Amino acid sequence: MTAALLDVKDLEVSYPGSGFRAQPFRALKGVSIDIKPGETVGLVGESGSGKTTLGRAVLGLAPVTGGSILYRDREIGHLNRAERRELSSEIQVVFQDPYSSLNPSMTIEQILIEPLTVRGVSAADSKKRVGDLLDQVQLPTDARHRLPREFSGGQRQRIAIARALALDPKLIVCDEPVSALDLSTQARVLDLFIDIQEQTGVAYLFISHDLAVVRHISHRVAVMYHGEIVESGDGDQVTARPQHPYTQRLFMAAPIPDPDRQGERRALRRRLIDEQAAATGAA
Numbered sequence: 215m216t217a218a219l220l221d222v223k224d225l226e227v228s229y230p231g232s233g234f235r236a237q238p239f240r241a242l243k244g245v246s247i248d249i250k251p252g253e254t255v256g257l258v259g260e261s262g263s264g265k266t267t268l269g270r271a272v273l274g275l276a277p278v279t280g281g282s283i284l285y286r287d288r289e290i291g292h293l294n295r296a297e298r299r300e301l302s303s304e305i306q307v308v309f310q311d312p313y314s315s316l317n318p319s320m321t322i323e324q325i326l327i328e329p330l331t332v333r334g335v336s337a338a339d340s341k342k343r344v345g346d347l348l349d350q351v352q353l354p355t356d357a358r359h360r361l362p363r364e365f366s367g368g369q370r371q372r373i374a375i376a377r378a379l380a381l382d383p384k385l386i387v388c389d390e391p392v393s394a395l396d397l398s399t400q401a402r403v404l405d406l407f408i409d410i411q412e413q414t415g416v417a418y419l420f421i422s423h424d425l426a427v428v429r430h431i432s433h434r435v436a437v438m439y440h441g442e443i444v445e446s447g448d449g450d451q452v453t454a455r456p457q458h459p460y461t462q463r464l465f466m467a468a469p470i471p472d473p474d475r476q477g478e479r480r481a482l483r484r485r486l487i488d489e490q491a492a493a494t495g496a497a
């Protein structure tokens with residue numbers, strides 16, 4: 215038993231050649247990363263570096279050609295049907311674009327009930343759960359009868375988060391979930407992610423190209439460059455005193471103060487995660 219919820223080791227992903235690339239393309243080269251229960255690991259990197267590919271691999275959606283992905287000590291490539299079904303509840307995803315990720319013809323209630331119905335939750339329990347989910351993402355309960363187009367980008371992202379939470383996941387892959395939002399909305403949605411984590415103990419793999427966003431939310435940060443993790447560690451260190459030239463370039467483009475107002479809160483959150491993981495590992 216390890217204390218990690220997710221343990222990725224030496225992961226290789228190759229896309230088959232097609233179109234402009236005749237040869238297979240190695241999108242991930244020996245990537246190792248782990249996430250503890252309740253922890254946020256931020257994944258930062260430039261466009262095309264492989265961040266989404268890693269997120270998709272964790273969701274079982276990328277052509278893995280080597281290495282391993284252990285989720286709660288089980289190799290996700292070797293699960294039977296029942297285990298895969300369980301895994302698809304426990305690992306959820308929130309995408310970047312709140313405009314295209316919600317079915318425009320379904321009401322919010324229908325959107326949130328869908329994953330519950332698939333898992334056989336009764337109609338009465340599902341309706342109650344919708345109320346709880348809207349509450350959790352700080353939307354009014356009368357939102358349930360409205361359509362996605364009646365909401366702003368930030369509110370739609372809250373709905374996407376509520377949908378991801380419907381089945382009580384242990385891990386959410388968040389792929390650039392605030393990149394399409396304006397700055398003040400970004401800050402509120404990031405704080406919502408943190409509040410939800412504190413309430414539920416869910417872990418996040420949080421993908422972003424923005425160092426400040428990743429620093430705000432993450433306990434630990436990994437930097438991806440050309441399909442490899444080139445730097446990782448404590449979020450404050452990586453984001454304020456970067457070592458790799460790529461991270462340094464990012465930092466030069468948008469310096470982040472160190473320490474900042476959130477520093478103490480982050481340090482406390484980090485300590486709690488480490489203590490919990492140590493307790494689990496010892497059990």
Ligand SMILES: Nc1ncnc2c1ncn2[C@@H]1O[C@H](COP(=O)(O)OP(=O)(O)OP(=O)(O)O)[C@@H](O)[C@H]1O
Binds near residue numbers: 423
């Ligand atoms: N389905 C696919 N088939 C072939 N190549 C792919 C496929 N998906 C991604 N790639 C390639 O893999 C590399 C990594 O892509 P990926 O989308 O993981 O990067 P990213 O860091 O998430 O970029 P962005 O921030 O732009 O989303 C890119 O060179 C991309 O062209």
